Amino acid sequence: MRRERTAWQSWLRANMKLRFRPKALRPKKENVILAAGASLTFNAELSLLPSAPQAQPQTPANNAPNAPPGNKAPSLGDLGFSPADTKSNPKEQALLDKRTHMLKIHQRLGLITTIPMIASVATSINAGGRNTSNTDRTVHMILGSATAGLYFTTAYFAIRAPRVEGAKSRGPIRFHKAMAWIHGPGMILTPILGALAYSQKNNGERVHGIAKAHGPVAIVTAGAFGAALLSVSLKF
């Protein structure tokens, strides 16, 4: 019996080859050597053939939820939409993304601009008149300059934002854009008139001539700017 087992083990040692060949798996040969009394542990790794069909995530194509395959569920083509309606347009998406990005910056900078604008209006009380100090005027001038700088940067992002073909302005945005025709020229005039007034004051003169319009122009400009901001923020 013992001799028989030894002979069988010798035969196994010499000849045993395991071959796994399930469907769609690459055949792999491995030699196994068994020592007398030893236990057998065999680790096999199975690999799929490249040509074998692999499990795909279930994506519902034309089938309704939980619909069995092969039903007659309607497709998008049955609804009569034109190809232009259903066609993906990554170029237009990129344009919209750029537009939104630029208008977001426009919105943020517009909000930031309100801070020095309100401050310049507030400091204007001490900047004018006969007994005002040079410091008050300088603070007002610095705040005004900051407002103008931020304003034109804000405007740049609105003007340079790409236009979408065929899109017509509707709703509050029309008022927002109309206000730009007031605060835009106002923001050009206000610093010029302010510089004239500042110069006249520093020379010990009373503000005279066209420079006298600095205050009223600034108020109209700030009012139009505020109205433009509120028109897209609050619902009328």
Next chain:
Amino acid sequence: MNGKFMNANRSAKPLACIFALLLLMLPQCAYAADEEWVLDQSTLTYHVSHPLHQTEGVSHATRGKGVCHEGQCDFLIAVPVKSFDSGDSNRDLHMLQVTKGAEFPMVTVRTRLPESDSKSATIYADLEIQFAGQTAHYKQVPFQLTVEGSKSKITGTIPATLSDFKIEPPTLLTLPVKNELPIRVEMTWHRQ
């Protein structure tokens, strides 16, 4: 006699084949006679909430079709994203951007309903909505059904959210809109 029997047997075989074919074709003919539903009129309204605004966007450009088959009706409803009008062109263009409306121009809704539901006052639909390049499933969404002659009017609200479609909530004055995006559905269908 035997030969005659064999001849008869031979001529019976094609007949049997034709009969079997006819039998196989019968269910196909029966399915072909099944009903179709066509969308007549529709109003889809999305609602967006913002601390400073309550906004609604409306579309009447929805198209839909339903095919009934073995007692089950498969419906497909589709609407172009850009057809929604909120009364503000700037907001509509922004909506188109955040929902990737140029890349994924259609919103499609698929559902399967039992044909018997056409007689119910309330139907509960499992909806599969494809929008903004994402697919979301809504289970047992209730819709009110009113039958007026040959037409069936369906009304209801789909409890959609922005996060269902991985849409980043748009902001106004740095404040984001609410995640909830309920879509009011009003549709009139007729059988064909």
